[in-house]
Amino acid sequence: MADLRARIELAKLARELGVDEAQLGYLADAPANGLRELRRVTCAALSRRHEARATLLASANQILPVAVAAKISEQALGAGPSARVASAMEPEAAARLAAHLAPAFLADLAARLDPTRVGAIVARLPDATVLDVAQRLLAADDVVTLARFVAVVDPAIAAQVAGRATGAELLRIVLYAEDAAALGVLARRLPEAALVGMLEAADDEEYAVAVELLDGLDAAARHRVLDQVERPGRF
């Protein structure tokens, strides 16, 4: 069986392609870094394919009243195309548009956005909006989307969201996140109890990956957390 990192990469690839992981079962033994690269190349191709149309729609949004552009996003385009359009918009204009979108739609949109392309938009959104969207994603158990945004949202907000997650949810956010530096920052802002809960929710394989999160802590804090973790069958 493939290792945990490879299984996570396969799940991410399946999600980008809108298929069940089982449909990519033949890739189960592929290495994690190869699958990551395949996802990168595939996502770039999908994005390029619709770039011209997304850019056209982004230009059209500039001549329309923002309330109309918001209606078009929610009722005509839907989350998928709207996410492409948002990536093609000027961050200021996209943030203005976001202010007119329903939080539920913003949560759908977040699941389709490429976080690496929308950092400047997210930075312009009110904290309350980001928290509301994150809370909806958490309630929908969409920890994969939350994980993708760990490196994009303000660390204080990321910590607030992670602090509301259960140990198991936080574990999955950490496993699916891609930016080790951002995770380190997050670890330093989280209450120790949250880190303990996360590690206690992990099986042995997950534990080996999740415990790397503690590298972001100083030695004393790291020891304090590890001392509190109760794991059956572990010393």
Added chain:
Amino acid sequence: MERLAHRLRVPVDEVPVLSEYDDEHVLAFEKIVHRAMSQEEAAFARGLEDALEFVPRLLRPVAKKMLRGDRG
């Protein structure tokens, strides 16, 4: 593999991972990518048509021209 590389817009020898798989699996992956692209294409086409319904009447000709590339 050529077809997949063309679809992904990368040189054949730069398609990650799949060069080690047989043709059947490469073709299966290519079909999945093709389907994902087609579904998004259809969503865009539907969305563009529906979008015009929301555009104020006065702006509709300009919007049509922009979105469909109409010449007049």
